[in-house]
Amino acid sequence: MKPASKTRDRLDKLQQLLKTKTRLLIIMQDNPDPDSIAAAVALRKIANTFDNIQCTIAHGGTVGRAENRALVRYLGLNLHQLAEIEFGKFDCIAMVDAQPAAGNCSLPADVTPDIVIDHHPLRAAARAAKLIDIRSKYGSTSTILLEYLVQAWIEPDIQLATALFYGIRSDTQDLGRQATRQDSEAVAYLFPIANKRMLSEIERGEVPRVYFQMLDEALRNAKKYEHAITTSLGQIDNPDMIAEVADLLLREEETYWTMCHGISGGKLFISVRTMKEDARADKVIHRVVAGKGTGGGHPAYAGGQIPLIKGTKSEQAGLEKLVLKRFLKAIGADSQQWQKLIPN
Ligand SMILES: [Mn+2]
Known part of the structure; x- marks a missing residue:
């Protein structure tokens, strides 16, 4: 694959930045998805190859999904909780697949990352970083990091190639969602190296019984509108x-x-998806969380979170009602016209 022309300049900058550093903190999204995880491991590989810098990978939240846990296990990662990080111990801080003040990463507001590499739309708070590489057209951050590796003549080992391959495939739903030519080329480059048996094990891995209980709850709560489902x-x-x-x-x-939402750790989390051409899930989520929380994402998929202030049942019910109302209004759906997805 051929890295985009700006990659050389960014890589030089990265190399300059890391030159004098000894400890690098790499921060992912709070609930890291495969793209986040792979991008972090790729950046660690680059830092280790350049200068043998000691790297720590951290995130808030949890690695929840069974597939993501399996990936972390396969990579043998020792992930750290952001809340337990002493930022003063690091002389360089990087963020991958996330940006400061984005809501999906609980980086303290007084910490300014030196490096931000991401494929979400640029946020004003990211501008303070010394190295910013935002490519919002790309289907994944893993593709950007693979370009760095290729540009630096670093060949990914099987584990890293497997992670990057999975990261790109899962963010782009097998290159079917918001993938660019660069993402396809990255997948083609990684495919021969990636461990296919392991990928199959990761994707078809075991899930706990509670997974099916949640699924049952989600389906029973689902409301079907003309062209939308919420739950x-x-x-x-x-x-x-x-x-x-x-x-x-x-x-x-x-x-x-x-649109799907749920409460976890004192926050209402919301996911919005669309497969309508020219629709903007990221704009819809902004309207859904306006004045209440934060949100962002991509045209086809976006997420947001609203902190609960009192944490009472009535506050929760009120917020859920508001979120539903705003969502239906934003997509132009008739809020009166609905039926249960699964009839009783
Ligand atoms: Mn991503």
């Missing part, structure tokens, strides 16, 4: 499940919008 998962341990259910419901044949 609530209620209180959940694993916020990743919200995105998974939003993806699943989008497969219903008449549906091209979905």
